Amino acid sequence: MTRRSSRDPQAQLPLTPVVLHILLALAEGDRHGYAIAKDVESATNGEIRMGPGTLYGSIQRMLAAELIEESAHRPKADEADGRQRYYYKMTPLGRRALHLELERLGRIVALAHTKRVLACGA
Numbered sequence: 001m002t003r004r005s006s007r008d009p010q011a012q013l014p015l016t017p018v019v020l021h022i023l024l025a026l027a028e029g030d031r032h033g034y035a036i037a038k039d040v041e042s043a044t045n046g047e048i049r050m051g052p053g054t055l056y057g058s059i060q061r062m063l064a065a066e067l068i069e070e071s072a073h074r075p076k077a078d079e080a081d082g083r084q085r086y087y088y089k090m091t092p093l094g095r096r097a098l099h100l101e102l103e104r105l106g107r108i109v110a111l112a113h114t115k116r117v118l119a120c121g122a
Contacts, residue, residue, distance in 0.1 A: 009097040012065060013104060018058050021048055023067065023090060023098040030073040032085040033059060059088060067094035 015023070018040075025031055025039040036059075037050045050058075062068045071087040090098070112118035 007066070007093060009093055009100050012067065012093075012097040013101055015097065015101045016058075017048065018050060018054060019062060019067070020098070020101060022055075022058060022062065023094055026068060026088060026090040026094070027098065030071040030087045030089045032087050034085075036088070062094070063088075066091055067097060 021040040021044065022036055024043065025036045028039075031039065033052075033055055037055050041049050059068070063070070067090070068088045069091050071089040073087045073089070109118065
Protein backbone atom coordinates (compact mmCIF):
# COMPACT_ATOMS: atom_id res chain seq x y z
CA MET A 1 0.00 0.00 0.00
CA THR A 2 1.28 3.44 -0.94
CA ARG A 3 1.23 6.05 1.77
CA ARG A 4 0.05 9.48 0.66
CA SER A 5 2.18 12.49 1.32
CA SER A 6 0.82 15.22 3.59
CA ARG A 7 1.20 17.45 0.51
CA ASP A 8 -1.35 15.25 -1.28
CA PRO A 9 -4.76 16.94 -0.93
CA GLN A 10 -6.44 13.51 -1.04
CA ALA A 11 -4.66 12.69 2.23
CA GLN A 12 -6.71 15.44 3.92
CA LEU A 13 -10.09 13.97 2.92
CA PRO A 14 -12.74 13.77 4.14
CA LEU A 15 -12.64 17.21 5.70
CA THR A 16 -14.43 17.73 8.99
CA PRO A 17 -17.41 20.10 8.82
CA VAL A 18 -15.48 22.75 10.78
CA VAL A 19 -12.43 22.56 8.48
CA LEU A 20 -14.69 22.63 5.42
CA HIS A 21 -16.46 25.77 6.64
CA ILE A 22 -13.23 27.50 7.64
CA LEU A 23 -11.87 26.90 4.13
CA LEU A 24 -15.12 28.16 2.61
CA ALA A 25 -14.83 31.33 4.71
CA LEU A 26 -11.25 31.84 3.55
CA ALA A 27 -12.23 31.27 -0.10
CA GLU A 28 -13.46 34.87 -0.10
CA GLY A 29 -10.20 36.27 1.22
CA ASP A 30 -8.00 36.62 4.26
CA ARG A 31 -9.75 36.69 7.62
CA HIS A 32 -8.86 36.79 11.30
CA GLY A 33 -10.23 34.13 13.63
CA TYR A 34 -13.25 36.00 14.93
CA ALA A 35 -14.27 36.99 11.38
CA ILE A 36 -13.98 33.34 10.31
CA ALA A 37 -16.25 32.23 13.17
CA LYS A 38 -18.82 34.93 12.36
CA ASP A 39 -18.72 34.08 8.63
CA VAL A 40 -19.32 30.38 9.35
CA GLU A 41 -22.17 31.15 11.76
CA SER A 42 -23.80 33.45 9.21
CA ALA A 43 -23.30 31.08 6.26
CA THR A 44 -24.86 28.19 8.19
CA ASN A 45 -27.72 30.26 9.63
CA GLY A 46 -26.36 29.60 13.11
CA GLU A 47 -26.19 25.81 12.69
CA ILE A 48 -22.43 25.84 13.22
CA ARG A 49 -21.12 28.00 16.03
CA MET A 50 -17.48 27.61 16.89
CA GLY A 51 -16.20 28.48 20.30
CA PRO A 52 -12.61 29.70 20.64
CA GLY A 53 -11.29 26.22 21.50
CA THR A 54 -12.82 24.60 18.43
CA LEU A 55 -11.88 27.47 16.13
CA TYR A 56 -8.29 27.97 17.21
CA GLY A 57 -7.65 24.24 17.67
CA SER A 58 -8.83 23.68 14.10
CA ILE A 59 -6.75 26.61 12.85
CA GLN A 60 -3.64 25.16 14.52
CA ARG A 61 -4.23 21.74 12.92
CA MET A 62 -4.89 23.38 9.54
CA LEU A 63 -1.65 25.39 9.83
CA ALA A 64 0.26 22.18 10.63
CA ALA A 65 -1.37 20.40 7.67
CA GLU A 66 -0.49 23.40 5.44
CA LEU A 67 -4.12 23.93 4.42
CA ILE A 68 -3.88 27.54 5.59
CA GLU A 69 -1.11 29.93 6.51
CA GLU A 70 -0.78 33.21 8.33
CA SER A 71 -1.28 36.21 6.11
CA ALA A 72 0.69 39.42 6.18
CA HIS A 73 -2.60 41.22 5.41
CA ARG A 74 -3.42 43.74 8.14
CA PRO A 75 -6.19 46.26 7.50
CA LYS A 76 -5.43 49.80 8.60
CA ALA A 77 -8.38 49.70 11.02
CA ASP A 78 -6.77 46.80 12.91
CA GLU A 79 -3.48 48.63 13.15
CA ALA A 80 -5.22 51.78 14.38
CA ASP A 81 -7.01 50.11 17.29
CA GLY A 82 -3.81 48.44 18.49
CA ARG A 83 -5.29 44.92 18.58
CA GLN A 84 -3.06 42.03 17.66
CA ARG A 85 -5.04 39.98 15.15
CA TYR A 86 -3.69 37.11 13.15
CA TYR A 87 -5.05 36.78 9.66
CA TYR A 88 -5.17 33.51 7.77
CA LYS A 89 -5.35 32.60 4.11
CA MET A 90 -5.88 29.41 2.21
CA THR A 91 -2.82 27.76 0.65
CA PRO A 92 -2.86 26.14 -2.79
CA LEU A 93 -3.01 22.77 -0.98
CA GLY A 94 -6.02 23.98 1.02
CA ARG A 95 -7.74 25.23 -2.14
CA ARG A 96 -7.19 21.88 -3.86
CA ALA A 97 -8.42 19.93 -0.81
CA LEU A 98 -11.54 22.14 -0.67
CA HIS A 99 -12.20 21.57 -4.37
CA LEU A 100 -11.82 17.79 -4.02
CA GLU A 101 -14.05 17.71 -0.94
CA LEU A 102 -16.79 19.69 -2.67
CA GLU A 103 -16.62 17.33 -5.64
CA ARG A 104 -16.85 14.36 -3.24
CA LEU A 105 -19.87 15.84 -1.50
CA GLY A 106 -21.47 16.60 -4.87
CA ARG A 107 -21.16 12.94 -5.83
CA ILE A 108 -22.86 11.94 -2.57
CA VAL A 109 -25.74 14.35 -3.20
CA ALA A 110 -26.08 13.07 -6.79
CA LEU A 111 -26.22 9.50 -5.48
CA ALA A 112 -28.92 10.49 -2.98
CA HIS A 113 -30.95 11.95 -5.85
CA THR A 114 -30.45 8.80 -7.93
CA LYS A 115 -31.66 6.65 -5.04
CA ARG A 116 -34.56 9.05 -4.51
CA VAL A 117 -33.46 9.61 -0.95
CA LEU A 118 -33.25 13.32 -1.61
CA ALA A 119 -36.02 14.69 -3.78
CA CYS A 120 -35.18 17.49 -6.21
CA GLY A 121 -36.35 20.84 -4.90
CA ALA A 122 -37.33 19.36 -1.53
